[in-house]
Structures are given as C-alpha cells and as structure tokens.
Amino acid sequence: MIYLDNAGTTKMDEDVKKAMLKYFDEEYGNASSLHSLGQRAKEQLEIARTQIAKAINAQPNEIYFTSGGSESDNQAILSIAHMGKLKNKRHIITTKIEHHAVLHTLEKLEKDGFDVTYLDVMPNGIVDVKALKKAIKKDTVLVCVMFANNEIGTIQPIAEIGELCKQKGITFFTDAVQAVGHLPIDVKALNIDMLSMSAHKFHGPKGVGALFVKRGTPIFSLIEGGAQENNKRAGTENLAGIVGMATALTKAVKEMDKVNKKLVKLRDKLIKALLKVPHSALNGDAVNRLANNVNLCFEGIEGESLLLMLDDEGICASSGSACTSGSLDPSHVLLAIGRPHEVAHGSLRLTMSKYTTEEDVNKVIKVVPKIVEYLRKMSPVWDELEKGERKHVL
Amino acid sequence: MFYSEKVMDHFRNPRNVGEIPDADGVGEVGNAKCGDIMRMYIKVKDNKIDDVKFMTFGCGSAIATSSIATELIKGKPIDEAVKLSNQAVVEALDGLPAHKIHCSVLAEEAVKAAVEDYYKKHPKTKTKNK
C-alpha cells in the first residue's frame, strides 16, 4: 500500500507506540491521585508538557492538553469570543480557507451576534496581509489565520500577521494542526497568542492535541468538571496519548530538516511529472507550501472516481470533490483560490510523510496519468472540451 | 466498504461505455457544478432500445448507476425503458449510501432525456405508439 493521505492522518511512529505502552500496562495511574502511581503519572504529564512547550518555544504552563485539533480550535475561538462579549468587541477576522473546526465555530458565533470577516486569499492560496490590515476595526477582538492549509499546503505569512496583531493589540490565534512537527515554530518570535495542534498529524496517536495559550491571554473552559489543566479542561488526562504526542513531536522536530529536504525533492518531482498531464494545474503556491503536499486539478474528471481507481492500485489519496464530502459543493478552499466548481471537482491531494519512498512516487507518476486519461475518455465534459463546445480553463 | 460489490463491479467494468455517433436519441443531465453529468445515447429499432451507450463525468456511484441503467433498458420496449425508476437502479446495485441516491436519480433522468430526444426527432413514432 502506498499511503499518501498524511494530511488526513499519519501512521504512528514505532517509538511513539513503545513509549505509550507503559501507560496502558504498569503506569495506569490517574494524575490527580495522591498515591505514588498517581504521582508518577502527574510527573510524566508535566514532562510531556515541558517537551511540547519546548518544541514551539513556549512555557510549560502555556500548554493545555485537549482531545485534538478540533477541540483546540473551538476552545481558542470561544475563549476570545467570551472575552470579546465582556469588552463589547464582537468583530473577528479569519480567512475563507480555514478548517471546518474553525469555520463552523465562527458560524455559530455569527448567530450569536458576532461580526466575522472572511478574507479572500490570493490565487496562490495565501492571505494578503494588506487586506487583513484593512479589515481591522475598532472592535476587532480576534484574528484567526491557519499556519498551513490542510488541502493545498500553503504556508501563511504568520510572522507578519503576528507582528500586525501585536501592534494593534488584537489576539492572534493560529490553527497550526498541519504545521506543528512539519515546520519550525517559535511562538514568541512569531507573536502568536494561541496555537492549536493535533498529535495524529505528526505520527502521534489520534484523539489527543494541545492548545498553546500565551500567558495573560484569557482562556475559557468548554468542559466543566474536575480541576485538570489548571481548571481549563476537565477530565482525567489521556496520559498515554499525551506521552505519545510529546514523544512524536520531539522526534518530528529532531528529524524535521532531514525529512523536509527529502520531501521537497519528492514533492517537486511529483508536481513536475503530473503537470505534464494536459489541462492540469497545481493548487496553491509552488514554493510557500508544506514539503509533503501535492494538490492538483485535472480538467474533465471527477475526484472520487479517481480516488477509487487509485485505491484499486493500492494508492491512498484524497480529493476535494463534492462526492467525497457528502455535500453538493466541492472544497471551499479550491473555490476560494478561484477554481470553478467543475474544475474543483477534479482535484487530487497527495500528502507524503517520512515513510514515503521514491518508489512510491514513481508508481504514482506512472499510474495517475493513465487513470486520468481513462476517465476523460468516458467523460462528457472532456468530450465537450475537446470538441470546443466548452472552454478550457486550465 | 462504502460501496456494494455490485457498485464496484459496475464502476470497475462499466458496461456500454462510449458514444453512438448515429444515435436516434441523446440525453444529457446533471451539471458539472454539482459534480455529476450523464450523457445517454440510444438506438431504436421496432420501438425497442436496440443499443445504448453512456458517457459519465462523476463519482463512483454516478458511473455505476449509468452502467447498470444501460443494462436495465437494453432490448426493452421504449415505453418500458422510459419507466426506469431510480429505486430500480438502486436495487439492481444492491443499494447505495444515502448521500449518493441523487446520482441514481440522474440515471433515471438520463434515460428519460434520451427517449424524449428520440420522440422529438421522430414525432411520428410517438403518435403511433399511443
């Protein structure tokens, strides 16, 4: 099997699994218990917190463990919204390419009287900081821009946005689920106030994540109960998962340069080869993008059938077509970068990992053009394009 | 698996793919905006569907439903073929996931559109039929 859906989730690293096992077998204590088993759990919990803080240049008491990226996104946004309500500041700025964990939370706030500006992105999938600056109002309480996009891999100008928000005194939250463990991150240097991460995107376990909250930034609890996480997130800590996340992140940071160097080469090889397919295009900036991300559109075909045929070849990939999402609309990200609906349906996302080999890439390069050609042969849309009854856009 | 064996069989080995250059009726339904388009060609002889071919832009279930629809109407009298329902298509495929039912509706519509086109081009046959 060739697994190229690493933006969806990753395979757990063997070292991570080994590090976790102990917490199922011997060290199963509750970190809130007074006995020594519990106290050892507490100690491990704090070691993991310190490791994670170190990976992004934060302080341990600025890290809150959660159940993953979605919860972290919800908590960050709702915390600032709560503060905004108290201060009577109800304007939030975000982008049209955020993850649904962010967009749906903001939509809920709109129903609650918040005013949300959804910034367009440039055709290369990157936010225009000038437009962001212009969108700032007197009552802007939060700027929420993702670090790197999960579909097209574009890396946003986080340093500039952080600097701008600092000057204006606006809280800056970034969904860094696709960036943590993949890009160097220094929350201090980048002036980030809040940042979300999720372990399963960097070879850690699923169902565990963290929220970084800069000291002094208010944080509001979504889950009430015990006093865990400094009263900001009740519930017995998922210690095995947390240790897994810390182990995975420490390793990912250590390996980052080496892995990225390899992946950039494979990425650019894939892009170059697949763009030879006539009437295809790369989605997102060619340079400012995650080392593991390839996302293309092929005119005249639909993504789900492409994925099913790739699956038959043992290749796991993903697409932004409507038929893979269950709604009638294709990916909001592809629409935001200006792809027409019919083109957005024909997208293919290939996301690699440190386990991806040159052999894998060569197989994809061999298989994808053949499948595209086969599907085009039976496509009435392609037929119209070829006959000139419909205009090519790619 | 998300799709039944039957769906995957028709997706992997679609029956009657292609075009009929001198078709007696052609129907195209759906739109590229929502992601599925079907084009159905029919050849009519003695008021029967003598031949049928399709071209589809769409997901796995769009391709499978087009394929099975052509099998279900091939050789059938026109007035019977035109009654093909999306339920019959879904049943013949051993079911479809709920959010894919709309693709089977397209198959039903494609057959109807092709027959309508045939009647439009051959108005006399329609009156004779009635």
Ligand SMILES: Cc1ncc(COP(=O)(O)O)c(C=O)c1O
């Ligand atoms: C950018 C981004 N944000 C948030 C999430 C949600 O993370 P999780 O699956 O851990 O809830 C994802 C994962 O799909 C993501 O890619």
Ligand SMILES: [Zn+2]
């Ligand atoms: Zn469909």
